[in-house]
Amino acid sequence: TIPAGQWRTYGDIALQIGRPRAMRAVGSACGANPLPFLIPCHRVVASGGRWGGFGLGLEVKEVLLFREGMIPRASGQINAHDRIPLL
Template structure:
């Protein structure tokens, strides 16, 4: 795999641009192909960032280029506006390459059918995609979401009112739901 710090000569492989940006929930790694945003990674410092980049390069067979402009300018701006409380709906081009089948179906329904400031149960989301018995599979799809925040898996909760799991950690999920007004802000 080739990881470049600046845009250089093309190796003939597809190119994925990436950067790490600060956010209200810690550093996020963003990666984009020519199709759109392909990956968002929580807590993207050091080993987490490097591991995510290695996995992404291997999975896509792509040249990775660090860049905070070009393909990533719009996602960076949108996420900044979201964390500032100004953006309620992402309208970004997305590259769905990293998810297939049932997971893709569930994540697309989540992205288009569960709006800012609302939540949905795992079973309810399973029903929306025609598989009411697949609540656990919906949970697995949330855990495999390559585009968290933008495809808002933090909005999926347990039917009994519990938060459920979250790949970015439950505190991150709480903070995202508080940002959207679903949960109160922590007192301290």
């Protein structure tokens, strides 16, 4: 339920589901997502705004984030000040 143009970290999602130490499990679940365009796992990034992984490749993740107005840095990070916190 991450709106377009926003992102969350694996840790944010782990906290949201009540399992604060389950960041790797969240990453595994995103990696196993069979419908990445319908279930927007590209909006989940690693801590500090690092991109993390993406089953269709980081190039695709970059394009999707860019199309939603989140301009990834060349270093493979999203600006931390661009982060929209959980509501």
